[in-house]
Amino acid sequence: MHWILMLPLLLPACSASYNDPSWLDKEEGLVAQQYAQLGLAKVLLRCPVPEGVSAVEWRVNHTAGPIWKASVREDGSLALWNVSLAQEAEYSCHDPTTGRLLHRVYLKLGYPPETPSIRCFSTSYGSPINCTWKQETETHLNTSFLSTYRHGMDGEVHECVQPSTGADSCSIADVQLFSIVPYVLNVTAVNPLGTRSSLFLFLMNQIIQPDPPEDLKVSAIPRASRKLRLAWKPPSSWLFPEYFPLKYVIRYSIRDGTNSSKTTRPTEQTSFVLTGIRPGATYHVQVAAKDCLDNGKYSAWSSPASGTAWMPE
Incomplete structure (x- = not known):
């Protein structure tokens, strides 16, 4: 049995994250990196308003004009509403009289x-x-x-x-x-x-799960029109097979458009004779391996091999 213990998610109880912002060199000046969660009702972008400036103008990606789903607050900060990936961009605040840049921030959104x-x-x-x-x-x-x-x-x-x-x-x-x-x-x-x-x-x-068996071969048996001989090798990555033997199951089918397959009972041998084969039909075969004591999981299926039973001339 497996157990998974979950630890609680630790997030600040505010609309956006301002802790330890990183600073990125861009075309001119410095750009503050701010992160926020997608879908939040409100994200605030701060603007350091100097004395003598009574209002600010916000731009998105250096473009002036109305900002989608946003409003400027009295303190100069920009409030973005119901944030989506379309609002991920560089924002900058300016003195509206002179156009002087006051602050730049790149908003990165995610979960x-x-x-x-x-x-x-x-x-x-x-x-x-x-x-x-x-x-x-x-x-x-x-x-x-x-x-x-x-x-x-x-x-x-x-x-x-x-x-x-x-x-x-x-x-x-x-x-x-x-x-x-x-x-x-x-x-x-x-x-x-x-x-x-x-x-x-x-x-x-x-958690033991062997690699698939290797070198699978399917061959006809002389004068046996309803049988096929299978042989394979244990996965080379399986160590100490003399102390930890494997068991195998075989999946085989005819490619006749039905995609139906049959699976044998487990065997500890690395060879097997399929019986009840349809004469003249081509069979596609795969093998999977598991610890003989039934620990862990079966391997993935081996690479397929194909063969046709002996046909009298």
Whole structure:
């Protein structure tokens, strides 16, 4: 059984985010970067109004004129209503008398992260644990991920190694094969609008999933018009097959437009004779593998192979 624990989303209780703005060099002067959540009823863009200036003029992408779904407040700030991606732009406030630039801000819109949905698996006992995660909703913002793990809820925290900074996957190299204490993976999604974390608990035997079997061959059997011989090899990534044997299931079908297929019962052998074959028909076959003790999941199906039973001349 897998458990997923959700941690609460931490967001400021205001209409937009002003914490730690970054500053971007643009054509002239500096542009403040401001982030806000899509769909908010109101987002405020501030303008530092100097003494002697009684009103301000706001422009979008250097263009003067009415601003869609917006109004200027008495303090000079610009209020945007029911924000959508169409309102993501550079805004600037000016002295309406002289046109002097007072402030520039680029509004970037999106969503805070969701709780990551995590999957962990290993292709063999003794191989590293590979974990991946995703979020169902596009945030429209650069979202990075931090990943750590520990052995047991109170164990020492270690880095789950990611292939690059902020990647959506990581690997754990040193795992106790037969531990009854679960490992705990902690993945935190971070973007300018907040953070969201998820804990994923697993035991090694729960997440075993071999790679597909390899080198599948289908051949006719002389003088047997209703049989086909199948042979394949265990996945080369499966370590120690003498200690951890695999079992296999076979899926086979005739490409006759019905797309119907049959599946055999599991076998521990790496060869099999299909019986009841339709003479002269071409069969398409695939094989999947699973730990013989029924731990974890079946592999994906192997690459297909095809064959036709022996036909008398």
